[in-house]
Amino acid sequence: MSNSIVVQVGQCGNQIGSRFWDMVLQEHARNNRKGVYDDALSTFFRNVDKYGSHVPLGDGKKRITGLKARGLMVDMEEGVVGQIRKSPLGELFDSDQAVISNSGSGNNWAVGNCVYGPMYREEILEGIRRQAEWCDSLQSFFMLGSLGGGTGSGLGSFICETLADEYSEVYRFYTTVMPSENDDVVTSPYNSILSLSKLIDTADCVLPIENDALLDIYEKVVSQTETRASARTRKMALTDNGDKAMGGLCGVSGRKTHPFDAMNNIAANLLMNMTSSMRFEGSMNVDINDIVTNLVPFPRLKFVMSSMTPLYTLTDSSAAPRRVDQMFLDAFSRDSQLIKADPKAHRYLACALVARGDVEISDIRRNIDKLSSQLKFASWNRESWKTGICSVPPLGQPRCLLALANNCGIRNSLTRLNGRFNKLYRRKANLHHYTEHIDGADIASAAENVVDVIASYTEQEGR
Structure with a gap:
């Protein structure tokens, strides 16, 4: 091991x-x-x-x-x-x-x-x-x-x-x-x-x-949690007295959780799901090295977008488990992405799916067939799917799906960062704090390095 x-x-x-x-x-x-x-x-x-x-x-x-x-x-x-x-x-x-x-x-x-x-x-x-x-x-x-x-x-x-x-x-x-x-x-x-x-x-x-x-994910999940809590409260009000109904509501939505705790949970879950095949047995385990081999077709284009479903940031045992086919739809929607991007609007260079729990190989194949006609893949890599199944489900759910994609949409996030950099750099604002330790040319070179990667993703977008 x-x-x-x-x-x-x-x-x-x-x-x-x-x-x-x-x-x-x-x-x-x-x-x-x-x-x-x-x-x-x-x-x-x-x-x-x-x-x-x-x-x-x-x-x-x-x-x-x-x-x-x-x-x-x-x-x-x-x-x-x-x-x-x-x-x-x-x-x-x-x-x-x-x-x-x-x-x-x-x-x-x-x-x-x-x-x-x-x-x-x-x-x-x-x-x-x-x-x-x-x-x-x-x-x-x-x-x-x-x-x-x-x-x-x-x-x-x-x-x-x-x-x-x-x-x-x-x-x-x-x-x-x-x-x-x-x-x-x-x-x-x-x-x-x-x-x-x-x-x-x-x-x-x-x-x-x-x-x-x-x-955004945290706020969406909290909203869904409160909606389910309100529904349970209404149901309790029909079957029990008002005091108990209010008690049920406070027991769910009255729980105080700091947003950063829940946000850190999501990031930690990415690592947990990505390494699940390393830690547990499965019918189609993915070696962690396969992720690099399959998802990084060019040495410098190594930015991998991730999405997970279901995305429950709070311990909510009342949340109904996602149907298998719905999980695949969710994983490719912009609402499930861990960056602000719509992957369907951009070209995929490669994609990996890691399913956990009660998911069958036939489920993956069926959904890949559906998705292949909906997603834009690079012409040189039509068969660009890497799939894995880990038999051990995540905590609190019978199944989950992790999607890892080298998608040209990442250039938008990099471009936004570069734009914020340029606003400061053009004015030389706060630059003296850096030039005390590094040469100004090194800062310009770093920016060019990032711009070059953005250009490479833009070039792949058209292929």
Whole structure:
């Protein structure tokens, strides 16, 4: 069984990572009732005895004595990492699995990349080396971060570049959150372009997520939840007294959940569903390396749009499960995309589907036949579907579907970021904060690198 290491960088990356570790443990606990350290658990966890010594997988029948995450937490502000260490999840991480500072990057990519990168390079590499040594077969790195801040963008892209140098044979997946258009970090356009340029050159696959898209999904789900709650309340009012009816309503819609918690859940679910075939058995398992092989036809066109259905951000057991055919329709609608885009309006270079739960091969084939006539695919890649089925369903639902697409619609998101960058760059606004650490020509070169990728996607759109 192959292993993967999760590297979570900055406040955003560590918040998403926290949700991932919590949810993936719940998923394994549901499916591993005997408490055995098996192949599924070994993907993201190692087993240790009461003295903290590593217990190898062996014949797969050893009992779980203590789990440690195959991961590294990195942040130049210790707030979020400190919260994780004080929570029950803190037991998953040894002291050498956190690299922190108290100074912060000041929302400046150049500080994160050019100052803290070299300063903490050896400490970060040593932490990763220790995790790699405990892997039987290290297959991939999953990096989590954001584009808009200083640490996630600057130090995150530095780590990705370092991994490309030190572990060139191990695939590097980078899940990154793109800032909102009304982001309150004035320098986020600079940070985004500089980080994207590095990821274009050093990551194997980039999975962008837009804050605005996550917020739209959250608001839609909350609205649907409140509608179902109101319907149940009306039904209770017909069968019971008013006090009980109001109590039922408060028990559902009165629950307070911070939007960012739910938004982080969505991002964490992307990683959970994408790695489900690595962790569990299925009739058509997809090797994680197949995602790169099939979805990145050109080395620089590596941005993969993602969508999931159903998209319930809150624990709502009353939500009716989606019908199989409806899931396929939803996965290709703009409402289910984790970026602000309509994939049907643009050309697909490749597409992968990962179904979980009670989905049959015939269901996938039937729906692919329907979708193939509705979607625009590149002329050189008509048979561009990669499919997989994992028999283990997600938490709380009998089935789900993850769609991963290399779609030319991503150029719109990149163009919006580049437009915001140009507004600042033309006026040289706040540029002096960056030129203290990097040459001005490097900033212009980074912008050209991103524009070149936009042009390449535009060219493919016409093919």
